[in-house]
Amino acid sequence: METELKSLRIDRAQKIASGPSPQPIRWIAFALALSGSIGLALLVFRGLTTTTEVQVSRTKSSATEHDSEPSSVLEATGYIVAAHKIEVASKVPGKVAWIGVEKGEKVKQGQVLVRLEDYEYRAQALQAQGNFDNLKAKLDELEHGSRPQEVSRASAEFQSATADLRNYQVTLVRTRVLVTQGILARQSLDDAQQKYEAQLGRVASLEQTYALTKLGPREEQIASMRAQGEQARGNLAYAKTQLDGTVIRAPVAGTILDRNVEKGEFVTTGFVGDRGAKGYVVSLADLSDLQVELDIDQNNFAKLQPAQPAVVTTDAYPDRKYTGRIVEISPQADRQKATVQIKVEIENPDSYLRPDMNASVAFQEEKTATANPRPAAQVVIPRSAVRDGSVFIVIGGLALRRQLVLQGAGANELTVSRGLAGGENLITNPPAGLKDGDRVRVR
Numbered sequence: 001m002e003t004e005l006k007s008l009r010i011d012r013a014q015k016i017a018s019g020p021s022p023q024p025i026r027w028i029a030f031a032l033a034l035s036g037s038i039g040l041a042l043l044v045f046r047g048l049t050t051t052t053e054v055q056v057s058r059t060k061s062s063a064t065e066h067d068s069e070p071s072s073v074l075e076a077t078g079y080i081v082a083a084h085k086i087e088v089a090s091k092v093p094g095k096v097a098w099i100g101v102e103k104g105e106k107v108k109q110g111q112v113l114v115r116l117e118d119y120e121y122r123a124q125a126l127q128a129q130g131n132f133d134n135l136k137a138k139l140d141e142l143e144h145g146s147r148p149q150e151v152s153r154a155s156a157e158f159q160s161a162t163a164d165l166r167n168y169q170v171t172l173v174r175t176r177v178l179v180t181q182g183i184l185a186r187q188s189l190d191d192a193q194q195k196y197e198a199q200l201g202r203v204a205s206l207e208q209t210y211a212l213t214k215l216g217p218r219e220e221q222i223a224s225m226r227a228q229g230e231q232a233r234g235n236l237a238y239a240k241t242q243l244d245g246t247v248i249r250a251p252v253a254g255t256i257l258d259r260n261v262e263k264g265e266f267v268t269t270g271f272v273g274d275r276g277a278k279g280y281v282v283s284l285a286d287l288s289d290l291q292v293e294l295d296i297d298q299n300n301f302a303k304l305q306p307a308q309p310a311v312v313t314t315d316a317y318p319d320r321k322y323t324g325r326i327v328e329i330s331p332q333a334d335r336q337k338a339t340v341q342i343k344v345e346i347e348n349p350d351s352y353l354r355p356d357m358n359a360s361v362a363f364q365e366e367k368t369a370t371a372n373p374r375p376a377a378q379v380v381i382p383r384s385a386v387r388d389g390s391v392f393i394v395i396g397g398l399a400l401r402r403q404l405v406l407q408g409a410g411a412n413e414l415t416v417s418r419g420l421a422g423g424e425n426l427i428t429n430p431p432a433g434l435k436d437g438d439r440v441r442v443r
Contacts, residue, residue, distance in 0.1 A: 085257065405418035
C-alpha cells in the first residue's frame, strides 16, 4: 500500500525543471501580436482623421490710409450678362455624330465641339477632286502639243496618200488612151477619173492634218481648257469647305453656357425654332468679360456719363465688391419703360459671378475716384497669417492655400491687392505643419 501511495505522489521539482507547456506560450504570443496590430491601426486611423484646431478671422475689403469712400450719385439694379455671348452654328446641315462638351465646361479656341456625319460631303469632295484631276491632265496635254509619234504618223499617212494619188493619176491616163482607142468602155474612164479626184481630196485633207499636228493645239483651245480647270478647282475648294464644315470648332476661348443638341439630332444652317432641326449647337462666352445690364430711369439719366466708375455687388455674395465702369449707353430710350439701357463693365470678375445673376450698381462721382485712386479689391490682413507669401483660408472644413500679391506693408498688417477679395475665413496663426488640403476645425 505504501508503495502505491508513493507512485501517486507529484514530483514538483521534476515539473519545474521541465518548464511550462508550449501551448499557453503560443496563445500569449498571438494575443500580444493581435493587440499590437489593433493599436497600430488605431494610430493610423487617428492620424488620417486628425483635425487641426485653428483660429480664423473674416477678411474685409479696406481702403488705403487717408482714402475716403467715394460717394454714390445713383444706385440701380440689373443683371450680369456676358459681354460677348456666341451661339455657335453649323456651316452645313447634317446629323450630329459626336458631341464632346458639356454645359459649364471651359474650351479653348479651335477646340472641336461637335462632329456631323460626313459621308455625303466626303463623296462630293472625292468627285470634285477627280473632275479637277481629269481636266488638269487634258490641259497638260494641250499645253505640251503633239507628240513626235503623232507628227510621224500624220506625215506617213500624208506620204502614203500622195503615192496612191500618183498611181491613180497613171491609171487615169492609161484608161483615157485605151478608151480613145476603143479598147475600154467609157465607164472605165469615169471610174478612174472619180478615184483620182477622191484621192486628190484625201491627200489635201491629210496635208492639212499633218500641218496642224506639227503646229499643235490652238491657243483658244488651251484657254478654254484652262478656264474649265479653274472652274473645277473652285468646285473642289467648295466641296472641301463643306467637308470641313462638318467639324464644328470653338471660335473663341470661353465657357459653354448651353448645349443645344444631342447625338443623332439634325442641325441646319438657319434658325428653325424649338422643334425639328436645330439652328445652333452650343452657346459660349468668355466669363472673364462680364457686364451688368441696367435700365436707368430717364429722370436719373443725367447723373451718369460715359466711363463713370461704379461698385458692383450681387445678391448671392453681398460681401464681395467689384469695380466697374460704364462702357455702353444706348443711343435711344425705351418709350414704354421710360428708361435708357446702360452697360457697366466689371473690371475684376471672378468665379463667383454668373450670367443672369441679380446685381446692384452704385455709380460714383468721377472726381472722387480720380482724386483718390486705389487698386481694386484691397484687403488688409495681419502679418501673422502670412507664410512664404501665402495664406490659408477655411472652406468646407479644409485649409486651402492662397498665393498673395501685396500692395503695401505696415508694422503689423499687410495690404493685399490680389489673392483675396474679402469675406474669406482667414487662418490668422497657421500651425507650422499645416498643409494645403488638411482638415481643420475653427476654434
